[in-house]
Amino acid sequence: MTYFDELAAHLRDRGVPADEIASTVDDLAAYIAESGADPVEEFGPAAGFADELAGDGRTSAGPSPDAEIWHFHADAFNEVRRLNEFGDQGWELDRYDTKLGFTCRRDVERPQRWEYRREIVPTLRRKAAAERLAPDGWELAVAWTVWMYFKRPKSASVGPAGELDTTPEAPARYFFWSRSFYVFVAVYAALFTGAVLAWAALSGDIGMAMGFMTGALIAGIAIVVPMARARRRARPRPPRH
Amino acid sequence: MVADRRASWLKGVLDLLVLATLTEGENYGYEISKSLAASGLGQIKGGTLYPVLNRLEEAGLVAAEFRVADRGPGRRYYRLTEQGRDTLTEQSRLWRAFDESVRSVLDRGGVA
Numbered sequence: 465m466t467y468f469d470e471l472a473a474h475l476r477d478r479g480v481p482a483d484e485i486a487s488t489v490d491d492l493a494a495y496i497a498e499s500g501a502d503p504v505e506e507f508g509p510a511a512g513f514a515d516e517l518a519g520d521g522r523t524s525a526g527p528s529p530d531a532e533i534w535h536f537h538a539d540a541f542n543e544v545r546r547l548n549e550f551g552d553q554g555w556e557l558d559r560y561d562t563k564l565g566f567t568c569r570r571d572v573e574r575p576q577r578w579e580y581r582r583e584i585v586p587t588l589r590r591k592a593a594a595e596r597l598a599p600d601g602w603e604l605a606v607a608w609t610v611w612m613y614f615k616r617p618k619s620a621s622v623g624p625a626g627e628l629d630t631t632p633e634a635p636a637r638y639f640f641w642s643r644s645f646y647v648f649v650a651v652y653a654a655l656f657t658g659a660v661l662a663w664a665a666l667s668g669d670i671g672m673a674m675g676f677m678t679g680a681l682i683a684g685i686a687i688v689v690p691m692a693r694a695r696r697r698a699r700p701r702p703p704r705h
Numbered sequence: 706m707v708a709d710r711r712a713s714w715l716k717g718v719l720d721l722l723v724l725a726t727l728t729e730g731e732n733y734g735y736e737i738s739k740s741l742a743a744s745g746l747g748q749i750k751g752g753t754l755y756p757v758l759n760r761l762e763e764a765g766l767v768a769a770e771f772r773v774a775d776r777g778p779g780r781r782y783y784r785l786t787e788q789g790r791d792t793l794t795e796q797s798r799l800w801r802a803f804d805e806s807v808r809s810v811l812d813r814g815g816v817a
Contacts, residue, residue, distance in 0.1 A: 516756035
């Protein structure tokens with residue numbers, strides 16, 4: 465799959481109309497043909513660039529070329545703890561999507577600590593929530609369904625100690641599932657399996673029960689495989705210069 | 706440090722610079738990037754330029770038209786709209802006033 469195939473796929477995922485994708489990809493291919501540049505060097509990883517093109521980017525002038533990029537997945541039981549842990553290592557939350565998880569950046573020249581908080585807010589009340597937290601320096605980083613994640617430079621609360629003198633390597637892991645999450649999945653799977661088996665026993669329709677179980681297995685694969693593929697495509701990105 | 710500071714300055718004014726490059730007529734992404742580089746602003750990566758062009762288009766400050774090429778992939782041409790021209794005039798005035806204030810402070814500080 466070429467860079468532009470991948471970019472087109474990401475733009476489709478973000479709901480960009482097909483004709484717009486075609487013209488965008490053509491235009492960008494013309495840019496590369498004329499400049500002779502490498503597309504990843506010039507535009508950055510396809511997923512992040514698709515976010516910027518689709519209007520999901522938060523910065524006013526695109527990603528900083530002096531920033532490292534790193535992605536990770538965490539579940540709703542521990543993601544705030546993880547965000548704060550990595551925020552202490554200089555990682556600033558930039559965006560979220562279901563395949564790549566949390567995308568973070570870290571300034572190379574002047575890394576600083578970040579802190580995070582999560583609010584669970586109905587979509588129509590997002591604006592009010594952002595306005596309520598803004599006076600304390602909280603800036604909206606990600607809004608996804610009912611979850612809103614806010615970030616704040618730690619210098620706002622601890623002063624100069626918010627600056628980082630040295631930065632550890634980007635974590636080698638990408639998935640940070642909590643024990644609660646495994647328990648949740650196990651209980652959910654057990655309840656689902658129990659319900660299907662009970663229904664099969666009562667109705668005597670084993671074929672239909674097998675169909676349910678196969679469907680659940682396919683759904684699981686459909687969730688995990690795109691995450692794994694996105695992970696392979698999105699290695700931690702060193703700064704662009 | 707110097708590069709970091711220049712990047713910060715550019716970040717705040719890039720949309721204005723892109724609008725300014727279009728005052729002499731329509732142009733496409735790579736040529737806009739080249740034009741900015743030729744002005745001494747350094748190379749602006751496509752990953753930085755295109756999101757700015759998209760935002761300017763969404764704001765109605767530029768209009769884009771895709772044209773199929775006889776050879777090779779087509780290109781999207783951008784032109785300044787009336788609203789874009791008005792915004793450029795207004796924002797340029799604000800930038801010049803800001804620039805004047807900075808110069809004034811530096812002059813008072815005895816910086817040549």
